[in-house]
Amino acid sequence: MPTPEQLAEQLTPASTVLLTVECQQGVVGLDSALPELAKEARSSGALQNVARLVDGAHEAGVQVLHAVAERRPDGRGANHNARLFRAAERLPVQQHSGSRAVRIAEPIVVAEEDLVVRRLHGLSPIAGTDVDPLLRNLGCRTLVVVGVSSNVAIPNAVFDAVNLGYTALVVSDAIAGVPADYTPAMIRNTLALVATVATTEDVLTSWKRPRRVSRA
Known part of the structure; x- marks a missing residue:
């Protein structure tokens, strides 16, 4: 774990962006297409902490950027090359653009x-989207990466951020x-390495720390 001073330096507001990943009604809301994930996001306090x-x-x-996953009602341009995408097509709640x-x-x-930033394809909120530019x-x-899920989109975002030269911070x-015990295991064994x-x-306290003012 970084010291408070190291964390404050890393989280300088002018050079930090908070990225929320798929924190949308159809994923973590009460009418979610993924009720188990939505329940975990809410009961664990993760969604409240994102807020x-x-x-x-x-x-x-600090600039905030919300990454949203959606699809056209006709599915045009969406992926079909993985089990996850094919299962999503059959869910009772669809992430249709404008809904x-x-x-x-x-x-x-x-x-x-x-x-x-809204994407119509893929697993990552960064790759192939406007996020990097x-x-x-x-x-x-x-x-700073927050949101869901630690199974897929969060590790994708972290890996892409690191590959593009950013310092990634996972809250x-x-x-x-x-399941609930997957998140700490993913953090400990994978995300903490990069x-x-x-x-x-930690993050909120860092943002409230007084900043040094440079003098000419």
Whole structure:
């Protein structure tokens, strides 16, 4: 674990972006297509912690970017090359563009300055989307990753961020997956090898720390 000073340096607001992954109604909301995942995200406190981090980012001047997975009603352009995609096509709730299912789920508050990136294909919120060029234009050095799921999209986001040269930070109590014991195992055995791991309180405390002001 980094020291508070190291974490504060890594989380400098001007060069940090908070990325929420698939925190949408049709995934973690009450009318989710994946009720087991939605239940875990809510009962574990992960979704509430995402909301707290988003609020904290807004207060600290940290850019927030919401990554949303969706599909056209006709499925045009969507993947069909994995069991996960084929199963998703049969779910009772579909993540159709423009529908309630692809709205950011409560209690997360989306501010006017937030960016929302929507993808129609793939497993990653970064690869093949606008996220990377947006991060570069924003001067991002550290990408804070939260949301779902620790099974697929979260590790994809972390690996892509690291491969693209960003420092990835995973907020351990603001991600969720199924079964419940999979998330800590994924963090311990995989994500901790390539990303900084911190808690919601660690990150919020860092953003509230007084910053040194350089003097000419």
